[in-house]
Amino acid sequence: MLRFAVRRTIATAITLVTISAVTFFLFFALPSDPALLACGKVCPPELLALVRRNLGLDQPVMAQFVAWLAGIFAGRDYPGLGYCPAPCLGYSFVNRAPVFETIMDRLPVTLSLTIGAAVIFLTFGVATGILAALRQGRPLDKVASVASLVGASVQIYFVGTLALYFLVYQGKLLPSPSYVPLTENPLGWATGLLLPWVVLAIIFTANYTRMTRSTMVENLSEDYVRTARAKGMPARTVILRFALRGTLIPIVTIFGVDLGTLIGGAIITETTFGLQGIGRLSVRAVTYSDLPTLMATVLVAAGAIVVMNAVVDALYAVIDPRVRLT
Structure with missing residues (x-):
């Protein structure tokens, strides 16, 4: 039973990481400008620039994913907006609050x-x-x-x-x-x-x-x-x-x-x-x-x-x- 629990826990963790990766790349790699989708319908130019900087869109996609995944366990700082404590599932630029809250x-x-x-x-x-x-x-x-x-x-x-x-x-x-x-x-x-x-x-x-x-x-x-x-x-x-x-x-x-x-x-x-x-x-x-x-x-x-x-x-x-x- 213990061996089953350990194996099942590892398999569950791998599945969750895989789902996280697929979800991230689906929303961030496919859209032409993820910042526009994250900024909300009413998005002034200064806020859009801030969103791009916080999402790290100037970095490679894999670097963006690693930073996002690390934020889930260690938290992440969003310059100009605030700190998102762990587990940080992202920062809502529409609500101006960590999504997990x-x-x-x-x-x-x-x-x-x-x-x-x-x-x-x-x-x-x-x-x-x-x-x-x-x-x-x-x-x-x-x-x-x-x-x-x-x-x-x-x-x-x-x-x-x-x-x-x-x-x-x-x-x-x-x-x-x-x-x-x-x-x-x-x-x-x-x-x-x-x-x-x-x-x-x-x-x-x-x-x-x-x-x-x-x-x-x-x-x-x-x-x-x-x-x-x-x-x-x-x-x-x-x-x-x-x-x-x-x-x-x-x-x-x-x-x-x-x-x-x-x-x-x-x-x-x-x-x-x-x-x-x-x-x-x-x-x-x-x-x-x-x-x-x-x-x-x-x-x-x-x-x-x-x-x-x-x-x-x-x-x-x-x-x-x-x-x-x-």
């Missing part, structure tokens, strides 16, 4: 949205899928199949708009979506994010229901499950100890990808409900031509997916003893 300010919103929705769609999706598999061909199975098909077909902006209109503006059943820090007001935090949680969970619950049902049906027909039943084990033990463990492997796999993607920014959900998270930040970066912020949000999204995949790989052996990590 802006991301950390938006991260609690995205994490709150992600974790709350994940608890809902993982719980309901897996539970509904298991019940549908155990009652294969019965009314519950058919209803769950139809509901999951409908849920997977609708879009977040469509369901979100309807939910806002009927539950918030017309029905007055729920408060308008907003973010309140959990440490300040736990009740306000939960009520303000309840509607975004439910809407986001509707889409993902459908996928987890279908995945759990199909995998559970397959595992229930495996030889080791039939052997456990033949030995007279209680149905609950057979389902939870044997069939469910095999079912959780693909569920954990897609959950890791989904969680990493949501941490990287639920752009449509945050935009629909007006939440100022990382996804909304990336949209704003595109709108205002804020290249450093856009690069940082891309790296955060990619890094979240890579790290979550590494965590998922480590969980395989915990969930299923047949998996050996060496």
Whole structure:
């Protein structure tokens, strides 16, 4: 297990450096003038000259990349603007602030949205899928199949708009979506994010229901499950100890990808409900031509997916003893 952890950590670090290099060269080597993209839409000549000097565009591209990568770990000084402490993901010339500070300010919103929705769609999706598999061909199975098909077909902006209109503006059943820090007001935090949680969970619950049902049906027909039943084990033990463990492997796999993607920014959900998270930040970066912020949000999204995949790989052996990590 220790050897696996070391190898996986090294592979994750190499992957992150590779993603950083690809992202940097994509944004800095391909454009004819990266300074124009980093300066923002309103960029006076004196600011443009300052941006070019701070980005080191007079240096070779590899030297620019090394300086940018070193700044992530050691910080970097931007003459005329200020010092960007480590981890320095760049300096936003539009906001006049280090990008990492802006991301950390938006991260609690995205994490709150992600974790709350994940608890809902993982719980309901897996539970509904298991019940549908155990009652294969019965009314519950058919209803769950139809509901999951409908849920997977609708879009977040469509369901979100309807939910806002009927539950918030017309029905007055729920408060308008907003973010309140959990440490300040736990009740306000939960009520303000309840509607975004439910809407986001509707889409993902459908996928987890279908995945759990199909995998559970397959595992229930495996030889080791039939052997456990033949030995007279209680149905609950057979389902939870044997069939469910095999079912959780693909569920954990897609959950890791989904969680990493949501941490990287639920752009449509945050935009629909007006939440100022990382996804909304990336949209704003595109709108205002804020290249450093856009690069940082891309790296955060990619890094979240890579790290979550590494965590998922480590969980395989915990969930299923047949998996050996060496």
